[in-house]
Amino acid sequence: MGSTAALLALVIVLALVFDYINGFHDTANAVATVVSTNVLPGRTAVLMAAAFNFGGAFAGVGVAKTIGGDIADPASITQTVVAGALLGAIAWNLLTWYYGIPSSSSHALIGGIVGSVWCHEVLESKPAGEALWGLLSSRGVTLALEALVLSPLFGLLGGFALMIVLLWIVRRMRPTAVNRGFRSLQLVSAGFMAFAHGSNDAQKSMGIITMALAAYAGTSELHVPTWVIVSCATAMALGTASGGWRIMKTMGHKIIRLRPINGFAAESAAAAVILTASHLHAPVSTTHVIAASIMGVGASKRVSAVRWGVARNILIAWVLTIPISAAVSAGVYWLLWLMLGA
Numbered sequence: 001m002g003s004t005a006a007l008l009a010l011v012i013v014l015a016l017v018f019d020y021i022n023g024f025h026d027t028a029n030a031v032a033t034v035v036s037t038n039v040l041p042g043r044t045a046v047l048m049a050a051a052f053n054f055g056g057a058f059a060g061v062g063v064a065k066t067i068g069g070d071i072a073d074p075a076s077i078t079q080t081v082v083a084g085a086l087l088g089a090i091a092w093n094l095l096t097w098y099y100g101i102p103s104s105s106s107h108a109l110i111g112g113i114v115g116s117v118w119c120h121e122v123l124e125s126k127p128a129g130e131a132l133w134g135l136l137s138s139r140g141v142t143l144a145l146e147a148l149v150l151s152p153l154f155g156l157l158g159g160f161a162l163m164i165v166l167l168w169i170v171r172r173m174r175p176t177a178v179n180r181g182f183r184s185l186q187l188v189s190a191g192f193m194a195f196a197h198g199s200n201d202a203q204k205s206m207g208i209i210t211m212a213l214a215a216y217a218g219t220s221e222l223h224v225p226t227w228v229i230v231s232c233a234t235a236m237a238l239g240t241a242s243g244g245w246r247i248m249k250t251m252g253h254k255i256i257r258l259r260p261i262n263g264f265a266a267e268s269a270a271a272a273v274i275l276t277a278s279h280l281h282a283p284v285s286t287t288h289v290i291a292a293s294i295m296g297v298g299a300s301k302r303v304s305a306v307r308w309g310v311a312r313n314i315l316i317a318w319v320l321t322i323p324i325s326a327a328v329s330a331g332v333y334w335l336l337w338l339m340l341g342a
Helices: 002-025 027-036 042-056 062-069 079-098 105-123 128-136 139-169 175-217 226-242 245-254 260-279 286-301 308-340
Strands: none
Touching (some): 002 079, 002 105, 002 175, 002 226, 027 042, 027 175, 042 175, 042 226, 062 105, 062 139, 062 175, 079 175, 079 308, 105 128, 105 139, 105 175, 105 308, 139 260, 139 286, 139 308, 175 260, 175 286, 260 286
């Protein structure tokens, strides 16, 4: 029991480390546009985002329950499985952060869970194909894969449509007046986006810790304790406050050239999509949604306004995130299994 408790403590620490990394990896989601349009200096913007991220984490626990109970049955896994999932997700997040690629922390975690659980079931003598199909057809993975396709699409269309509407509204105004007005409005949209980010992404680590607690208790019943919510909200906020400057350059400058009205449209459309997903308990990639929304805003000017070469590299990272993080987590779990025998 002592070794199991020690593993549980390790898993909780790893989950909070993942949450912290998720925070600085995804800082750009909330503030890249407000920084690139010079509405706020970088340090002020990330501190504001951290505060709204913290508040957003208390918006609900539906996504946490999807992560914690709808991908695999907590009662049938071990702490080693959860540790393998987290280490695989952390490795992919750090790699993409290093190269400034805005990939999905959410899908890295989902891929990590799938890979680690699959390896565990295969080592427990379950046929590999049957184990994989059982995971891929689970409610949690199905919901995540649907969101992988639909949420960026809605972000793209939402950003495009909102930008068209805003351009029609301001068509008779002078450019200086438009810029001045939307500089103020962008403060609201940036806070809205940061709150939405916290409402979905902070719940991922809540879910993984709750999964570990349920596995430790040997139950399938999920209850997210208050201390888990506060801990994950704090870790996410601290990570966000540390700033992910590498990815911020990609999001804020390399996709399209942004003005305050563009930033407001992209942030508002993306935040609306993310909050809707949180309400539906769907774990979406906030990175996918805001990047797609920025592309939609750019395409409203003209298709050539979007730097599609950069968009292609982002898309490749999106496609590779789940399988690579799954493969890494499966390998990590296998090594842990060899060392710990569990």
